[in-house]
Amino acid sequence: MVSILDIFIGRQPILDRNENVVAYELLYRNSSVNKYEGLDHDSATIDVMVNSFTGIGIREVGDRKKCFINFTENLLLNRVPTYISPEYIVVEILENVNLSDEILTVCMELKSKGYIIALDDVAVNRDMSALLPFIDIIKIDYLAMSKKDIKDMIKKYKGEVTFLAEKIENRDEFEEAKRLGFTYFQGYFFSKPVILQGRDIAPIPTNYLLLLEKLNSTDPDVNEISDLIQHDLSLSYKLLKVMNSGTYIFKSKVTSIKQAVVLLGLYEIKKLIMILMMSSMKKKENQTELVKMSLTRAAFFESTARVFGLHKNQMYMFGMFSLIDTILNKNMKDIIDDLPITKELAKALVGKNEKYNRALAIVQSIERGDWDGVQTLCRDFSITDAELILFFQASTLSTDKLVQADQESEVH
Numbered sequence: 001m002v003s004i005l006d007i008f009i010g011r012q013p014i015l016d017r018n019e020n021v022v023a024y025e026l027l028y029r030n031s032s033v034n035k036y037e038g039l040d041h042d043s044a045t046i047d048v049m050v051n052s053f054t055g056i057g058i059r060e061v062g063d064r065k066k067c068f069i070n071f072t073e074n075l076l077l078n079r080v081p082t083y084i085s086p087e088y089i090v091v092e093i094l095e096n097v098n099l100s101d102e103i104l105t106v107c108m109e110l111k112s113k114g115y116i117i118a119l120d121d122v123a124v125n126r127d128m129s130a131l132l133p134f135i136d137i138i139k140i141d142y143l144a145m146s147k148k149d150i151k152d153m154i155k156k157y158k159g160e161v162t163f164l165a166e167k168i169e170n171r172d173e174f175e176e177a178k179r180l181g182f183t184y185f186q187g188y189f190f191s192k193p194v195i196l197q198g199r200d201i202a203p204i205p206t207n208y209l210l211l212l213e214k215l216n217s218t219d220p221d222v223n224e225i226s227d228l229i230q231h232d233l234s235l236s237y238k239l240l241k242v243m244n245s246g247t248y249i250f251k252s253k254v255t256s257i258k259q260a261v262v263l264l265g266l267y268e269i270k271k272l273i274m275i276l277m278m279s280s281m282k283k284k285e286n287q288t289e290l291v292k293m294s295l296t297r298a299a300f301f302e303s304t305a306r307v308f309g310l311h312k313n314q315m316y317m318f319g320m321f322s323l324i325d326t327i328l329n330k331n332m333k334d335i336i337d338d339l340p341i342t343k344e345l346a347k348a349l350v351g352k353n354e355k356y357n358r359a360l361a362i363v364q365s366i367e368r369g370d371w372d373g374v375q376t377l378c379r380d381f382s383i384t385d386a387e388l389i390l391f392f393q394a395s396t397l398s399t400d401k402l403v404q405a406d407q408e409s410e411v412h
Contacts, residue, residue, distance in 0.1 A: 004290070004327055005200045007051045009061060010193035014068065014164065014186045017178055023090065025068040025186065026052055026061065027193050041072045041094065043279075049084060050279040054238040056198035057338055058088045066090050068118060073097040076106045083275060086114040090137070095121035099131055107134035118164070122153070132160060137184070139164045142177060154181040199328045201234040201291060208277040215270045222261060225269065230257035233294050233327075235276075236320055237339075239264070242272055244340040253342040256313035260340075292399055294323045297363055299395035307383045308359045317341065318348050318356055319363075366392045 010027030028044035048069055052061040061067060068090045071081055081091045091110055097103060107117055111134045118137035119128065121144075128135070138157065140150060142165045154163055158181065165177040168187030177185060207228055214225050229235045239260055254260045261269060297319030305312035321339075325332040336346045348356035358377065365373035366389060375385040 005202050007055045007198050007200045009048060009051050009056060009196045011061065011067075011196055012186060012193040013191050014184050015190055016184060017182075019190070021063075021065065022184065023066045023068060024062060025092070029193075029195055041070070042074055045070055045072065045075055045080075046275060046279045049080070050276060051198070051200070053084055054241050054276075055200040056196060057241075058084065059338070061196060062088055066116065068092045070094050070120065071097075073103065077102060079106065079109070080275065081110060081115060082113065083271060086110075086116070090116045090118050092118045092120050092139070093135075095119075095123070099128075104130055104134070107131060110134070121166070128157075132157070135161055137162050137164055139166055140182075141166050142173060142187070143167045143169075147176075147180070150180055199330075201237060201324075201327060207232050207235060208273055211273050212270070212277075215266055215273070220266055222258065222266070225266070226256075226258035226261045229261065230298075230316065230320070231295065233291050233320055233324075236317075237324065238276065239269075239272065240339040240341065244338055254340050255311070255342055255345075256317065258313075290323050290327050293367070294320055294327070295399045296392070296395045297322055299398050300363055300392050301359060303391050303395065304359075304383075304388065307381050307388075308355055310355055310359070314342070314345055314348075315359070317345060318359075321349060322360060362388060363392065 008029040010029040011024045012027065013021045014023040014025060016022050026048050028048050030047075052058050052067065058067065067088060069081075069084075070092045072094055073096075075081070076091075076093065076097065081089065093103075093107075110117060116137065117135045118139055119131065119135050120139045121141050122128070122138050123145075128138075138153075138161050140153070140163060142150075144167075145153075157163075162183045163181060164184035164186060165173075165182040166186050168174050168177060168185050168189045170189050173187075174185060174189055211225060211228055214220055214228070229239060236257055239257070240254060243254065243260060243264055252263075254263070264272075298316045299319070301308075301315035301319040302312045305315040308315070321335075324335055328335065332350050336349055339346075341349075344353065347353045351357060358380070362374060362377045365371075365377060371385065371389075374388060378385045378388060
C-alpha cells in the first residue's frame with residue numbers, strides 16, 4: 001500500500017582531544033524516544049543503514065564526517081558494509097563477533113577497499129593479534145575497565161591502533177582519559193544521542209518479491225525489472241539515491257529508470273532490494289494520496305510527452321518526482337542534489353524549464369478541476385483539453401489498478 005513513513009536515527013558525536021567533533025556514531029531508534037527498543041542487532045543495523053543512506057541522507061546525517069555503524073557477524077559475512085562507500089562510514093565490529101578466519105577475510109577485504117575498521121568494547125583478555133593488521137580503532141568502555149588494564153592495553157598496542165574512550169561522563173574522566181593516551185572520546189559528557197527525524201516513502205511490498213524472483217531467474221529481463229521499479233516511487237527514488245552516494249562512479253547522468261538499472265547492474269540491484277526488504281519488514285505505514293498522484297502524473301506525462309515536445313523517459317521521471325519535496329518535507333534542490341539526474345530534469349524539478357513548467361501547469365489544472373485553465377493552456381499545443389483529460393483519466397485508472405493489486409495482495 002502506497003504510504004509515507006516517519007523515520008528516526010540516533011546520532012552521538014565522537015570528539016578529538018581538542019573537543020572537536022570528528023565523527024558520529026549512528027544508533028537505531030524507531031521513534032522520538034531516545035533509547036534502544038528491542039530489535040535484533042541485524043535488523044537494527046539494516047534500519048540504520050537504510051534510514052541514513054536512502055532516507056534522511058548520509059551526507060546530512062554525517063554532516064560531512066564519517067559515521068560509525070555497528071555490524072554483526074552475520075552482516076559482515078554477507079559483506080553488507082560494502083553497500084555504503086568507505087567515504088562515509090567506519091565499520092564497527094561488535095564485541096560478540098567471533099574472530100574466525102571468515103571474519104578475518106572480510107576485514108582484509110574491507111581494509112583493501114579503504115574502509116576504516118573499529119573494534120567495539122574490547123576486553124583486556126581478548127586476543128586481537130590476528131585482527132590487528134586490519135583494524136584502525138579500538139573502542140574501550142571507560143567505566144567497565146580498570147585504569148591499570150587500560151594503561152596496559154594502550155601501552156601494548158600504541159602506534160598500531162588509535163584508541164577511543166566510550167562513556168565519558170564528566171570533565172575529570174575526559175582529562176584522565178587524555179592522559180592515559182586516548183585520541184577519541186564519546187559519552188554523555190559531550191552529548192547524549194540526538195534523534196534525527198525524516199520521512200521516507202514506503203515501497204509496494206509485493207514488488208520486492210517479484211523483483212527477487214525476476215532477478216534470480218536464469219535469464220533476467222531488464223525491461224521487466226525496470227518496469228517494476230519505475231512503477232514504484234520509493235524504489236525509483238532509492239535506486240537513484242544509491243547511484244549518487246559515492247559508492248559507484250558513473251560518467252553519464254540518468255535519463256530513465258531502465259538506464260539506471262543497466263548502469264548499476266542486476267547484481268547491485270539485487271543487493272539493494274534484499275537490504276530494503278529486510279528493513280521494510282517491521283515498518284508501520286500511513287496511507288497518502290501523494291504517492292498515487294506522483295504515479296498518475298508519471299503515467300500521464302509519459303503518454304503525452306510528444307504533445308509537449310519532450311522525451312517520454314524524462315517526462316515519466318519528471319512526473320514521478322514532481323511531488324517528492326512535499327512527500328519528504330524537504331527542499332527540492334536538496335533532494336535533486338542527491339540524485340544522478342540530467343541538468344534538464346533537475347532544472348525542470350525546481351521550476352526552471354519553461355516546457356516542463358507548462359506541462360506541469362496543465363496537470364495541476366486538471367487535478368484542481370480548473371477546466372478553463374486547461375483549455376487556455378492547451379492552445380499552444382496540438383491537442384484539445386478533452387483529449388488531455390482523457391489521457392489523465394486513463395493514467396488515474398492505471399495507477400488505481402496498481403494500488404488495488406497491492407492492497408489485494410496484502411489481504412491474501
